[in-house]
Amino acid sequence: MKAAVMVGYNKPLEIQDVELAEPKANEVLVKMSATGVCHSDLNALNDESTPIPTILGHEGAGIVAAIGPNVTKVKVGDKVALSWVPYCGTCEFCITGAVQLCESAFGPMFNGTLLDGTSRLSKDGQLIYHNSLLSTFAEYTVVPELSCVKLPDEMPLAQASLIGCGVATGFGAAVNAAKVTPGSTVAVFGIGGVGINAIQGARISGASKIIACDVKESNLEIAKKFGATHTINVSKEDAETALKDLTGGYGVHFAIDCSGHTRATEDAWRGMRKGGTLVVVGAFNPALALNIPAGGFHRVGKVIKGSFYGDTQPYRDFPRIAQLYLDGQFMLDELVLDRIQLDNINSAFDSFHDCNCVNVGRSVIEFKSVFEEKPDDDKILIVS
Numbered sequence: 001m002k003a004a005v006m007v008g009y010n011k012p013l014e015i016q017d018v019e020l021a022e023p024k025a026n027e028v029l030v031k032m033s034a035t036g037v038c039h040s041d042l043n044a045l046n047d048e049s050t051p052i053p054t055i056l057g058h059e060g061a062g063i064v065a066a067i068g069p070n071v072t073k074v075k076v077g078d079k080v081a082l083s084w085v086p087y088c089g090t091c092e093f094c095i096t097g098a099v100q101l102c103e104s105a106f107g108p109m110f111n112g113t114l115l116d117g118t119s120r121l122s123k124d125g126q127l128i129y130h131n132s133l134l135s136t137f138a139e140y141t142v143v144p145e146l147s148c149v150k151l152p153d154e155m156p157l158a159q160a161s162l163i164g165c166g167v168a169t170g171f172g173a174a175v176n177a178a179k180v181t182p183g184s185t186v187a188v189f190g191i192g193g194v195g196i197n198a199i200q201g202a203r204i205s206g207a208s209k210i211i212a213c214d215v216k217e218s219n220l221e222i223a224k225k226f227g228a229t230h231t232i233n234v235s236k237e238d239a240e241t242a243l244k245d246l247t248g249g250y251g252v253h254f255a256i257d258c259s260g261h262t263r264a265t266e267d268a269w270r271g272m273r274k275g276g277t278l279v280v281v282g283a284f285n286p287a288l289a290l291n292i293p294a295g296g297f298h299r300v301g302k303v304i305k306g307s308f309y310g311d312t313q314p315y316r317d318f319p320r321i322a323q324l325y326l327d328g329q330f331m332l333d334e335l336v337l338d339r340i341q342l343d344n345i346n347s348a349f350d351s352f353h354d355c356n357c358v359n360v361g362r363s364v365i366e367f368k369s370v371f372e373e374k375p376d377d378d379k380i381l382i383v384s
Contacts, residue, residue, distance in 0.1 A: 003121075003138035004345045005128065006054045010046055012346045013056070013137070018128060020140050021120040023068035028148045030080060033157035035060035035136035036362035037348040038165055038193070044131060045349070051112035054129035055121060057136030058084035059165035059362075061157040064148070071145045073315075079151045081163045081322070082143060083314040084132040086115070089146055100309040105144075109133055115144050136161075137345065139367055149318040152326060158339065158364050159332035163321050164314070166362070167332070169281055170197025170258065171321060172310020175205055177279045178254045182206030185252040187243055189234075189268055190259030190282055191219040193335075196226050196360045198256045198281075200330055203227030207254075211246060213239055213264070222360045226331055234267065243271030251276060258282050262290045265304075269293075275301040281310060335361040342367065 001020055004013040023029045036059045044050045064078045074080055086105035087094050093101040108115050112129030120142040121128035121135065135141050151160055173194070174180045186202040188195050191214040202210045203226070211230045212223035220231040232242045244251050251273035257265045260282030268278050269292055284290070292304070324330035340348060340363055348363035 001139040002342060003055045003135075004057075004342055005123075006045060006050065006052060006056055008052060009048055009050070013045075013349070015343055015345075016123060018055070018121060018123045018138070020138070020142060021122075023066060023120070023142045024116065025069040026071060026145045027068040027114065027142050028064055028071060028074060028080075028145055029066040030062040030082070030141050030143060030148065031065040032060055032062040032136055032139055032141060032367050034062070034161035034367065035365050036162050036165065037345065037365065038362065039352055039359075040165070042349055042352050049110070050131075051129040053123075053126075054112055054131050055135035055138050056131045057138070058132035058134050059161060059163075060134065060136030060141075061151070061160035061163070062141075065140065067145075073145055074148050074150050079153060079155055079157060079160065080148045081151055081160045081318050082134050082136065083147045083149060083164050083312075083318070084134055085309045085312070085314070086133045086144065087146060088115070097313065098311075099313055100311055105133070114142070137342070137365070139342075149314050151319065151322045154326060155322050158336055158366060159325065160322065161364055162332060162335055162362055163318050166193035167197045167321060167335070168312045168314070168317055169310040170194040170199075171201040171204075172312040172317060173256050173258070173279050173281045173307050174198045174201030174254075176311035176313075176317070177281070177305065177307035178256055178277050180205035180207050180254050183208045184254060185209040185211070185247050186254045186256065187211045187213055187252045187268060187271060188223075188228075189213045189239075189255070189257045189264040190261075191216070191223045192258065192359050193361065194281060195256075195258035196223065196335070198258055199223055199227045202254070202256075204324065204329060209246065209252075211243060211252065213267075218358070219360055222358075225334070234264070239267035240270040247273065250274075253277070255279070256281065260284060262288045266291055269302065269304065272302060276303070278302065278304045279307050280304065281307050336364050337361040338363050339366050341365065
């Protein structure tokens, strides 16, 4: 199969012909139909801890082409979205429902293997590593069954490919982590691929005011199309003052920080009312400090919590988001910024370095339909 292979740090991906072994027990072979190119893929490309060579890509959708022994959740022909957060299904966190906090599967993920510690990818006998147990920048992929979530048959796969990363994280930050309530006020800091979906989650939850906070005017305008009722350019206005002005002097009930900047988290805290909840989903630079006022901390009753992957439970949340889209309540079409072929993948990476490029959405790689030869020479068309 063809795949985009990371051959070095900060180097363009190379389109190569690679080999993919069949799925083992509890694994699924997926014919990729579409995959988004996420900024986290660029982070992996620039990260010297990423094993080389590897096939990147961690958000995608496709059709089940084969299943290994013991697989029961999907069957051949199912449309599936892939979850990049691995979980074992048996540890303390998994059995209590907090699958996003599973630690057991992260060792294999960081080592670039599947859950059993081995790889299904190779080229001319040389091992190639997996990325986030998915490696979606390829025509086919073998993934753990627990990474494979069945979707409705009518779900278009370019849109479905986005569900498993920024969409689920942003939606989950509002719905699962913050638990936004009807009639409440919500501020979202950082209007990118995650923040725009936090806005959607707040809208679907029935918030009365949704205030988008960013430094980029174009992103603030886009936010209005997804449900923001008000916007604040935090490079021009004091966020605390502006939020309180919009909420009768009290501050917002909920704040969701998707920016990854501690300054934004501090602004969100100050702009939130007593008893409010602040959810942080952006990844901080560990060299920075987060300064929350200590004086009177216990008196304000505020909650601050980190949320990994939007507290998402893929088997619950992916189908829900897909159905909301099919019902016309969740905007996914608008998040597909452009559709490209695998050969053009490096152009998508180049766009991350252009500050004028729209970053509220994804470039989506679509794979062409392919024919597979069966032993009896019949041909099966797998439609992407």
